[in-house]
Amino acid sequence: MKDYDYSVQAKHYDVLEENPSVEAFNKVLDKLLKKHKVKSVFDITCGTGAQAIYLDKKGYNVTASDFSKEMVAIAQKKYHKIKFKQADMRSANFGNFDAVISIFNAIGHLSKSDFQKAIQNISNNLKTGGLYIFDIFNYDFMKNNFIPYEFIDTCKEVDGIKYVRFNKNKFDKKKQLMTMNQRTYIQEGLDKPQIFTDSWDMQIYSSEQLKNILEKNGFEIVEFLSMDGKKFDKENSLFILTIAKKK
Ligand SMILES: C[S@@+](CC[C@H](N)C(=O)[O-])C[C@H]1O[C@@H](n2cnc3c(N)ncnc32)[C@H](O)[C@@H]1O
Structure with missing residues (x-):
């Protein structure tokens, strides 16, 4: 890891x-x-x-x-x-x-x-x-409740800036390893959004x-x-x- x-x-x-x-x-x-x-x-x-x-x-x-x-x-x-x-x-x-x-x-x-x-x-x-x-x-919760599809985990507006974060995670049940993949849009007004992607593993x-x-x-x-x-x-x-x- x-x-x-x-x-x-x-x-x-x-x-x-x-x-x-x-x-x-x-x-x-x-x-x-x-x-x-x-x-x-x-x-x-x-x-x-x-x-x-x-x-x-x-x-x-x-x-x-x-x-x-x-x-x-x-x-x-x-x-x-x-x-x-x-x-x-x-x-x-x-x-x-x-x-x-x-x-x-x-x-x-x-x-x-x-x-x-x-x-x-x-x-x-x-x-x-x-x-x-x-x-x-x-792990005992996650193995039965893992979300396999892409979902929005955060959606908020702070000081006129909009933040939307998508998660599309993977879960290797055998290794008990979750790979988190996040995509975050940060947008002021209707300006072109900044888009960040990030990915990491979590041992559970x-x-x-x-x-x-x-x-x-x-x-x-x-x-x-x-x-x-x-x-x-x-x-x-x-x-x-x-x-x-x-x-
Ligand atoms: C999800 S954040 C939690 C931070 C804070 N406790 C909170 O609740 O907001 C996880 C933190 O663990 C730190 N971290 C990851 N690996 C680490 C390591 N080997 N030694 C010290 N900190 C580490 C990261 O840099 C990050 O700040």
């Missing part, structure tokens, strides 16, 4: 990805961190800061890094109280935290072997008993597989949840929100 960098997506990431579920999820995350008395958080795939900025404003002691220098630059421009760093989750090491988070399917960018490398590295950034919190597509897992991989690498599962903070439902949850504890 190739490393995927967000250089094409970065500029329009916030406009395209902003939706009510981002704010709703941040509240779920805050509740979880409070429940486990977390004070220091390392967002190891911070992107443009969707979780890191929110958590810093809530009073957590936040460290944040991401692989993409373009995403990091946008986060830094938005918020100066955190020094956002460019680093790879397979090797980033910035201390011993109460929790490491990796949100919005970032782990899916890694091959199976790189996922294990990342888990070991995440363990190095955690205190004993520290939490690793991440979400990823749920079942909750049983995640449990095995994490246990093999020195973690125990605290719980699996859905992104709304409710109980994880193997057949119906799109994502697996995993809370694992370093043993």
Whole structure:
């Protein structure tokens, strides 16, 4: 699996990805961190800061890094109280935290072997008993509900600019690999639209597989949840929100 960098997506990431579920999820995350008395958080795939900025404003002691220098630059421009760093989750090491988070399917960018490398590295950034919190597509849901046709996943107008994004994805059930193919039209008034295309692979897992991989690498599962903070439902949850504890 190739490393995927967000250089094409970065500029329009916030406009395209902003939706009510981002704010709703941040509240779920805050509740979880409070429940486990977390004070220091390392967002190891911070992107443009969707979780890191929110958590810093809530009073957590936040460290944040991401692989993409373009995403990091946008986060830094938005918020100066955190020094956002460019680093790879397979090797980033910035201390011993109460929790490491990796949100919005970032782990899916890694091959199976790189996922294990990342888990070991995440363990190095955690205190004993520290939490690793991440979400990823749920294979058990996806295998029965994959959308095989091209569809529009985003359609919005912001400051007079129209954004329409098409997805035509492929899913190799045996390899548990989803190839995302996106085409985005950005159009001001009736000007000729700019058209971006982008393509990348996402490795996906079942909750049983995640449990095995994490246990093999020195973690125990605290719980699996859905992104709304409710109980994880193997057949119906799109994502697996995993809370694992370093043993
Ligand atoms: C879908 S974005 C999520 C960003 C942010 N957490 C959010 O919710 O908006 C996935 C992020 O993972 C980052 N990423 C992918 N591979 C990475 C790696 N090996 N190390 C660190 N970050 C990585 C990408 O650069 C991207 O910013």
